[in-house]
Amino acid sequence: MPSMHDSQTTRTISFADLTELLRQIFVRHGTSPEVARVLAANCAAAERDGSHSHGIFRIKGYLSSLAAGWVDGQAEPKVEDVGAAFVRVDAMGGFAQPAMQAAKALVIEKARNAGIAILAIRNSHHFAALWPDVEPFAQEGLVALSVVNSMTCVVPHGAQKPLFGTNPIAFAAPRADGQPIVFDMATSAIAHGDVQIAAREGRMLAPGMGVDRNGMPTKDPKAILDGGALLPFGGYKGSALSMMVELLSAALTGGNFSFEFDMSTSPGAQTPWTGQVIIVIDPDKGSGQAFAERSEELVRQMHGVGQQRMPGDRRYRQREQSLKEGIVLSADDLERLEALARV
Amino acid sequence: MPSMHDSQTTRTISFADLTELLRQIFVRHGTSPEVARVLAANCAAAERDGSHSHGIFRIKGYLSSLAAGWVDGQAEPKVEDVGAAFVRVDAMGGFAQPAMQAAKALVIEKARNAGIAILAIRNSHHFAALWPDVEPFAQEGLVALSVVNSMTCVVPHGAQKPLFGTNPIAFAAPRADGQPIVFDMATSAIAHGDVQIAAREGRMLAPGMGVDRNGMPTKDPKAILDGGALLPFGGYKGSALSMMVELLSAALTGGNFSFEFDMSTSPGAQTPWTGQVIIVIDPDKGSGQAFAERSEELVRQMHGVGQQRMPGDRRYRQREQSLKEGIVLSADDLERLEALARV
Structure with a gap:
């Protein structure tokens, strides 16, 4: 093969x-x-x-x-149709992606009929990138926004100890003459993997990425890994966005906050057991102008002022x-x- | 009086x-x-x-x-009901806030029935803070997210010239034992007003706030005001969020991008003529748990790790x-x- x-x-x-x-x-x-x-x-x-x-x-x-038995690989997600624009899925302790797949056609149908729809997944494990969850909607001409919380490793702005997860936000929108505009960003200043790589290579990090075990700012990746934690990106603003991700992914869905599950009881467990939200919008209900033509115009203008690479x-x-x-x-x-x- | x-x-x-x-x-x-x-x-x-x-x-x-006759103070917003969860408003060249008021009851009704609803306002002038647009929804037990684009003054990450507006994002969520959790953040690194104050006081800014007329980074507020521009907060991440605000506020609503109107033709004009989106979610359709109790728990935990002040x-x-x-x-x-x- x-x-x-x-x-x-x-x-x-x-x-x-x-x-x-x-x-x-x-x-x-x-x-x-x-x-x-x-x-x-x-x-x-x-x-x-x-x-x-x-x-x-x-x-x-x-x-x-x-x-470890921490995640159920055989789980059959339970899809609940709770409104003209609201779909709930209990992932039953399984992975988030099959839960999303189980509800995807229904969510798209609702978004096209109602103009917008929300998919609230709970009791789910998300261990993947977030862009694969939103890009397919944009490939079908829809706009999608998703957030997922993860596990405690980020210190809220102004706090001393970690509470939030890396809590990414992903967004996708169609454009007329190219692949969809898609971004997927952690709300932490740096990804955990990049800290590990820097530690292995003996490199210091830029300032503002993390704190040591005492909550003091450090550029040493080893100090972050040894009982320290990450900081949110962009100071209090990134921290507020991370809080929003917790509220939507956990409080709204009925999933766990990033600090509410204890993986130590299940040796080998690595996947965060939380919740996820996906909001899907049908832009045809919007302006009456072709959305994809308009987003193409924005891309053209961004190139025009010198931004060479789109997300x-x-x-x-x-x-x-x-x-x-x-x-x-x-x-x-x-x-x-x-x-x-x-x- | x-x-x-x-x-x-x-x-x-x-x-x-x-x-x-x-x-x-x-x-x-x-x-x-x-x-x-x-x-x-x-x-x-x-x-x-x-x-x-x-x-x-x-x-x-x-x-x-x-x-200046740039904004129509007599405009009567035209509300269009285009789906079970989608309301469009043509502000008819007037202010965004009366346009929102005209559609607010309908949007709330749709959010409560469908689980989520979107209000897309176009042809509108927004010259106020964004938090007053979302807080009232949270006071009624709903979750709200709003974005509005403004006027070209922010250089996209990696670009040389300004294109985006200060493009704020505001979010509001109810909590059980206190006032709603509300944030309102510009996606620029600093507000224009704060640059003006620093210039008046002869203070230098922190690095990363803006560029001079040649697109070079500067800490001098006067250089920013004299043909320079602002930078997004948080580097490429804030820049991507600002782009998202343009797409939602303009491409989706049918309003202007931040760079699409020319105020110079109307001496005295100061209000940006763009669009705005408000997404309203009914958390009662969510988890089956009381959202406000869960958000209260998050606030408790944030205080517990040392964050003293909530947004x-x-x-x-x-x-x-x-x-x-x-x-x-x-x-x-x-x-x-x-x-x-x-x-």
Whole structure:
């Protein structure tokens, strides 16, 4: 299936083959066929688009949480239709992505009929990037906004101890002459993975990224990892946004706040057990002008003042290359994946 | 009506009397009674809450725009019911606040029935703070999110010239044992008014606030005001949020982008002519748990880790004091207002 690459240390695999390989891994490790299908597509798409922190790098964490019994790989999400524009899903302790898939057609139908619709997922584990949850809506001409809370590692602005998760916000909007405008940003100043990389490389961080175990500002990534915590991006503003993510993802959905679950009771657990909100808007109900033409005009103007790269552009370029030439993985990584699929 | 204060240079006026005084000013300067009522209540509330940059300080700009014929003080907003959860308003070149008032009951009804509703206002002038637009929804037990674009003064991250407005985001959510949680943040690193104050006081700004006329970073507020521009807060993340505000407020509503209107053709014009979006969610359709109890728990936990002040707290404290002891204005300011009401 995977073909040998020129280099001895890398191999190339097609997107379809990587998706199938990951699907087999999930099934072999106890998920239902549907959960395996959804997670494999999500994870392979991240790897395909160069979103490495949420690609195959995550497989180990997924399997660890499954093995611990912390997340239910067989969960069947319960979709509740509670209003002309409101869909609720109890993920039943399973992953958020299959819960979203189970409700997606209904949410799109409601958004197109009512003009806007909200999907509130609770009792769910989200361990992936957030952009794959919003981009597909924009591919269908809809505008989507999603937030998901995670696990305590960010100190609210003005506080001494961590409380919030990295709590990302993702947004997607269609445009006329190109791929959708999509962003996916943690509300923390830096991702945990980047702190780990800096620690490994012995680099100091820029100021304002985190605090040590005593709550004092530090540029030392090791001090952040050793009982310290992250800071929100942009000071009190990023902190307020992170609080909003908690309120929408947990208080609104009925899920856990980032500080409400205790993974230590379940050794090996790695996936945050919280909630997620997705708001979908049909822009055809809006201006009467073509939204996608207008967003294209904004992109044109942004290029005109010198912004060369739009949010999402790097992913689209990497996607194009991966679909044409295959996804390049280290031979070691690919062997490990193949071994996991045979377990 | 206003009573003399102990000090010779300040006077105290009740909230009701300030509202009435401002109402008279607006009527005398050509607005309809309804527009005067709405703008006066909004502006007096800002002054009452210590939101001075959007209180009586703004009256001059309002009247200047009205005198220029740039904004229509007599406009009658046209409300369009376009879906079970979508309301559109053409503000007809008038102010955004009366347009919102005209549609508010319908939006609340839709949010309660459908679970979520969106109000898309276009062809509108917004010259006030954004928190007064969302707080009232939270006072009624609803969650509200609003964005409004303004006028070109912010350089997108990675660009050389300004394009976006200060493009604020406001959010409000009810809580069980206290006033709603409300924030209102510009997506620019600093407000224009604060740059002006620093320039007057001869102070340098913190780094990262703005650029000079050549697009080079500067800490000199005068260089920002003299053909320079502001930067987004939080680097590329704040910039992406500002872009989202443009897309929602203009592309979705059918309003102008921040760069699409030319005030120079109308000397004296000061109010940005754009669009606004308000999303209202009924949390009772959410978790089945009481949202306000859950948000109260989040506030408790935020206090527990050392965050002393919640977003909005300062306004509520000032409000309480103003309602008890009256609003303190400089005697000069109050005289000027009284003169404007007699014109």
